[in-house]
Amino acid sequence: MPSTPQDMMNTMMNNLVEKTGHSLVHWLKIVKGSGEEKHMAIIKHLKSEHGLTHGYANFIAFKAREESEPPKSSDDLLINLFKGTKEALKPLYDQMVNIVEKFGNDVDVSPRKTYVTIRRSKQFAIFKPSTKERLDVGLILKGVNETPRLQTGKQFSGMMTHCVAVHSKSDLDPELKSWLKDAYDKA
Numbered sequence: 001m002p003s004t005p006q007d008m009m010n011t012m013m014n015n016l017v018e019k020t021g022h023s024l025v026h027w028l029k030i031v032k033g034s035g036e037e038k039h040m041a042i043i044k045h046l047k048s049e050h051g052l053t054h055g056y057a058n059f060i061a062f063k064a065r066e067e068s069e070p071p072k073s074s075d076d077l078l079i080n081l082f083k084g085t086k087e088a089l090k091p092l093y094d095q096m097v098n099i100v101e102k103f104g105n106d107v108d109v110s111p112r113k114t115y116v117t118i119r120r121s122k123q124f125a126i127f128k129p130s131t132k133e134r135l136d137v138g139l140i141l142k143g144v145n146e147t148p149r150l151q152t153g154k155q156f157s158g159m160m161t162h163c164v165a166v167h168s169k170s171d172l173d174p175e176l177k178s179w180l181k182d183a184y185d186k187a
Contacts, residue, residue, distance in 0.1 A: 009059065009062075012055070012056065012059045013059075016056065016059075019053075019056060020052060020056055024060070024063060027046070027060045027063075027064075028060070028063065028064055028067060030046070030050065031045075031046070031060065031061070031064040032064070034049075037065075037068070039061050039062070039065055040061075042057070042060070042061035042064060042065070043057040043058055043061045046060055046061070074110065074111050077111035077112065077113065078111045078116075080113075081111060081114070081115075081116070081129055082129060085132035086129040086131075086132055088132070089129045089132070089133075089134075089135050092135055092166055092168070092169065092172070093116070093127055093129070093135060095169065095172055096127055096135070096137065096166070096172065096180075097109055097116075097127075099172065099177055099180060100118055100125065100180055100184065103180075103181060103184045104120070104184070106120050106121070107119070107120060107184070108120070114128065115127065115128035115138075116128070119187070120184055120187035121187055122187050123140065123159070123187070124139070124140050124183040124184050124186065124187035125137060125138060125139050125140070125160075125180060125183055125184075126138035126156060126159065126160055128156075133167060134165050134166065134167055135165075135166040135167075136155070136163050136164070136165060136166070137163065137164045137165075137166055137176065137180070138153050138156045138159065138160030138162070138163050139153065139160055139161065139162045139163070139164065139179055139180070139183045140159075140160055140161055140162075140183050140186065140187070141161050141162050141179060141182060141183055141186070142161055142186070144161070144162065144179075144182070146162065149164060149165075149175070150162050150163075150164055150179065151163050151164070151165075162179070164176055164179065
């Protein structure tokens with residue numbers, strides 16, 4: 001069973017022809033020919049007109065939109081994450097990256113469209129500028145009890161088990177560092 005979102009995408013890609021009868025290239029042509037550009041409209045079209053399951057329609061819609069968007073560099077993604085009202089959070093983010101990079105030379109920091117994934121052999125944390133005043137740190141800490149500060153990670157759609165809100169430099173304390181290190185060690 002796939003353990004990460006990327007593993008799930010790889011599995012769907014490997015099973016696409018078997019499950020749908022056609023390759024991704026075929027489905028991308030169908031999507032382009034439909035004239036649909038919005039994610040949900042593409043899903044609806046593939047389900048209603050071609051009988052696809054929601055999972056495969058969603059996968060194809062994601063791939064179609066991914067292909068139509070110009071690739072963005074890590075720098076561009078970071079600039080977009082911390083632009084406007086969230087700009088003041090960038091120094092906190094930089095300090096958190098500095099903390100995790102000291103854990104080992106195998107730490108990979110990869111910006112995405114709405115968050116930054118922190119990986120080792122697998123993902124162990126997410127840094128997300130959620131509001132203009134708060135960075136959320138998502139952590140994978142299976143078997144660790146919640147506390148008033150270490151909350152459930154449900155806002156990360158099941159990717160993270162826990163979440164810690166970071167509002168200021170004082171939140172980058174030994175307790176947060178130990179949770180990050182524990183997540184790193186378990187990855």
